[in-house]
Amino acid sequence: MRHTFANPDFEALTKLWNEFHPARYAIDEDLLRLNTVQSPVFDWGASSTWWESGQVCGFVAVKKSAVSLYPGPDQDVAHISAIVYRDARIGVDMLADVKMALRNRGISKLVFGQDSRHFFPGCPIDSKALQSFLMVEGFTEGGLANDLERDLADYQNPYPAPIPGATMRYVEAEDLPALTEFMEREFPKRWNYDIAHKVRLEGSTPTVFGLFYGETLEGFALVQQGTARIPIGGAVWRNSLGPNWGSLGPIGVSEHLRGQGAGGALLGAALEQLKIEGVRQCIIDWTSLVDFYRKFGFEVTRQYRTMTLNLESNNGLK
Template structure:
């Protein structure tokens, strides 16, 4: 049974989940190769079901990255068949839904949780949200404290400083994602610096930029959530050195990054995979999608 091509997978996604259509380049960049896929075809050879997975990365579990079943083929057990196929390929390892580097989704979309529970997944107790802000209204004034400046990874020495910060304070996933974006589009990795010392960072971009970030992987859905037809963009992950937390610098960093995206014409700005909703709500964001973290 021949492996599906990218156009076939995109077509299946459009049929299975049209309200969350992905950015074409973002989908292509995340699919990986067929060694991480399980799929099924119908009687005429048409692609009816598809799943993508990844072995353990920085954690002790594999990742069920994506699962799609054509509406005309639902109710036939294909979803369960795909999950079984992924488990057979990965062996006796626990699986997380999403949560991988360069992810499609951080977890299971809330409406799909019942399916995952029926095929053996259980809730981990964590729920994260995707948020959106309409950047058309004026933004609050923001200024970085004296001595701090915002630069990007095109400046010599900045990328090693960001990676040292992510490795020392944050997660292996953030280190991977920051390095991957810097290789492709160093201007999309912003850094907060005090002289040569990096104290914070943020990945940013618009849907026209080279690196399609998870925060705006679904531009049409972002536009709908922000009630605009204008350009989409996003930010994240974003991190600040612990010494600066609670000082107002994080808010200033966010507003400065938001201002840069607004100046580039972005109207619908996304942030994905966060459990800091109250902080972002104070900056004008609101939740538009919820994801339940599962293990199985």
């Protein structure tokens, strides 16, 4: 029987998730609440929990386009933030419901993951059953994204040389106008929104590590650890990273500085800072720059395949 997400048993949903996915994707109840019903783009109409004989046997969490949060995203694209089921038959019924609800609203595309406050940047490639299920349901495959990790216990900065004229330190409250100006000037709107939201809730220290020339910001790295109230990006896998977990990313430097050593120096210093603060297992998420991060001793631990369903084609009409 289908239920809405109003007052669901989050303990039961979390348990079902943790039985469905490999341990490296384990979540906790707080995270499930944060990334579903507490998200401003959670789609209450298309999301559902499914029950049989008084037991939860599946749920699907759908998110709307993030266009209401920042300009840019296509308003006709929706996202499956998560789908979990005891039995593929239930998965098929749940997805049929989602497709119908979205199509009735004129939504043209359904993407697995990549939602605002996402769990997944794509379908985890080690969840073979889920990937096959999505393929059978008409989703098509796109590119690969990677998460990388390392233990910082024995980390040595490969780029310790100072950059002439630059300092690297946390962004402080008085730097916030410079942070806003820099993010708007250089980066995608999604990064700008995510960072501004984090800073509003958690403060800029210890959240944004910056590369400054005087008072001008020319580089940033978002860092998170146990104190983060809203874990985003790689920090959603904090349960698998263990105590003293850390997360870094996104990271970026101004376009005119790229390829001259600034990004390497910033990443090197930010990781050094995390090590000083006691971070051990550290994750860098949703990236294709594997060779760049390998220079810092990071190795790929998770991979995700972009999966998209065109709701306007016959494929999506099942």
